[in-house]
Amino acid sequence: MTVLFFSTRRDGKSLADMARAEMGPVAGAIAGVGAPLICVILLAVLGLVVVNALKGSPWGAFTVFCTLPIALLMGVYARFIRPGRIGEMSAIGAALLLVALVYGRTVSVTPALAGFFDLSGPTLAIILIAYGFFASVLPVWLLLAPRDYLSTFLKIGAIVLLAIGVILVRPDLEMPAVTKFVDGTGPVWSGSLFPFLFITIACGAVSGWRSLIASGTTPKMIENESQIRFIGYGGMLMESFVAIMAMIGASVLHPGVYFAMNSSAGVIGAPADHAAQVISSWGFTVTPDMLMQMAQSVGEKSILSRTGGAPTLAVGMASILSSFLGGGAMMGVWRHFIILFEALFILTTVDAGTSALRFMIQDFVGAAIPAFKATESWVNNVIGSALACVLWGYLLYAGVVDPYGGIWTMWPLFGAANQMLAAIVLTLCTVILFKMKRERFAFITIVPSAWLLVCTVTAGLEKVFASDPAVGFLSHAAKLSAAAASGTVLAPAKTLDEMSRIVFNDYLDAGLAALSVAIVLVVVIYAVVDIAKALGSSKSTAIEVGAPVLAAGGV
């Protein structure tokens, strides 16, 4: 909210611009590099979520693929047939989508058709990367805009429906409040509660993305400063609301089923009876029958190791929704409805993110080669989009082919990067507060940024240097290379070749984590210097638009 306020007072400038103006060129450059970096990681992680939700699931893949022609049709409709009729267009799109959703069941039970949509992880990853490229190159009205309309309305609809469902059904929470895995040995997450609990994506509470949007985008949408409080708090409350529903969705599942879905295949193994045995040995009794039956009722071959969160939420929510709308028979349809909603949502982010990343790359490279800066040029567009897709696509592919870590090695990086951006932004706000001579209120941003700094830096360092191979990238790499040197193949990898790939991923992750920690520390040092300077000055030195300060202060 503070960011929103400051950006509004600065003509809706972006974060990097604000940092450059208030804290000098170095801090500005860091914020400018940090944003695309996080964007790349975010796109890769979201891509992983989609891939994990759709792999080996013909029904889900068919429905999600169907959204492409539907969006194209909607785009043409709103452009040429009945220009600008959003209501009609969205209604047609939604109707077609529901048809695709229901028809998906037929596809999944017809072997001839199911074969086309029963895709492996790497194939899906490549499709997704190609999709991101084309969506970024095609004109926005054809694909981006209609799909965005569809996902916006679907999103609101699904969330309202879920809220009603939760209130009507009042499901019991199956998951104990604290499991024995808080010591950091859990199958889903490794690492102790502190600091890793605090670097999960706490969207409604603290998130670097929020600040990216709050600077640049939102200030252009509000009418006056008095709306900032409502928008800021309202946005936070809405996000937390969705987050709480997601937690309910995960907790209404039987804990055994939850762990079966969220533990990687390297830990619980493939056949249902083996997985059930492993999970029961953790103290959550579950039978192979339960797992099989759950998979069957949602129309999947298997629900084991479908990590990434999206499938879990889908199953949890499907069990809530089907208990008040349609009963057990509808469970599969509901589940794929939620998957569809998540996938659409993420694909929208993937294409918007790719084009945003393309502009950032063009901005960055354009500094060296001025011709590349012309964002309207089609050639530049294709090159920029291809570069953007290669960047996040590479991380995504690496995550998909890495059978052990996969999403769980990227996730802490993403969480940490996101929270680090938040810390940087809060630090920036603190500096601005001091520069405005409002030291009295500075604690509002100092307290959370200090806490974030402690958490993210500890987490980042632990991910790099921790001696436990389940946590630290370097020790994991060392363990694997030692094994490779002696010629033994360790559990997750099947060949020596895979081993070396995992080792490479570890070093890559370690490098990225170390880089983020360094960036945060540099920003903090700059901030302290700036605050000292601002304290020494007798009048406000902040740079605002339209205020007399500009003439008087001027840096």
Add this chain to the structure above:
Amino acid sequence: MLNRYSQVCACFAQTARLMVGIPDYENYVAHRRKTHPGLPIMTYEEFFRERQQARYAVGKGRFRCCC
């Protein structure tokens, strides 16, 4: 009563359109008439395209994402 109902509907429609970045066309027309009399006013189709382009002009300081 009926009047109030249609008012609520209009409000919902406006909110839904704003969510996808298309502001009120009537407001735009009224604004042009009041502050720029005599100047040309875009038709709804032109207005729609112009707004759609503007909304997705990423990179010009506009940035949207999910998380």
